[in-house]
Amino acid sequence: MHAAGQDGWDALDEIWREAFRQAWEATVTGNIGVGAVVSDDTGRIVAASRNRVTDREAPIGELAGTTLAHAEMNALARLPFRAPRTLVLTTTLQPCLQCAAAIRMGPIARVRVAGADPLWDGAGAFSHLNSWLGRRSDAPVEGPRRDEVGVFATLLARVGPGARDHVEEGLRARGEGPLLDLAARVRADGTVDKLRHGSVTAAFTALRPDLLDVVDQLRRSGT
Ligand SMILES: [Zn+2]
DSSP, rough: OSSOOOOHTTTOOOHHHHHHHHHHHHHHHTTOEEEEEEEESOOOOEEEEEEEESSSSTTTTTOOOOOTHHHEEEEHTSSSSOOOSEEEEEEEEEOOHHHHHHHHHHTTEEEEEOOOOOTTTTTTTTTOOOGGGGGGGOEEEOOOOEEEEEHHHHHHHHHSSSSOHHHHEEEEEEEOHHHHHHHHHHHHTHHHHHTTTHHHHHHHHHHHHHHHHHHHEEEEEOO
């Protein structure tokens, strides 16, 4: 059923590649592995950043060492005040409530998501909350994707600092068990440590058979 090549990965555009590079850097530096890129309507990268929740310092204009230091927040923080609402935000993980609100407040016309984060399903819908928010629609979201690239994206966010019990429970209740099991295994058996000095593409390639297994498991369980 799956092609022998790496079509999903090979087909990623440069913006996606930068987002995944950022996510991988977040993973190997002990942060939550998420990367985000803002690009303009010509495809030029305007800002790129990553999760820095456990970092002690950040480049000027970004946050580190706080729950606010999510990838999307740091990428959005680099945009000038009142930039025109024409930009595209590409993120490796489905945005949380905080980032979804920042996206809604920011100059973002469209969102592209790789990995699912089922805890935040529906968290990007603000237009129905009141008439002011309803005066325009929320930015359309493309994704998350259900293939090995999407599973890889979510995995990167799960192999860092272990989830707290109630979060892990919430994710398992929403069908993420196979992915969490893989994350625990590659953390425990040294796979992540072995890959940490290589590129994100090398990491994807090494993990691909396991990712395809998870894709099949998720598909069979209907999540
Ligand atoms: Zn977030």
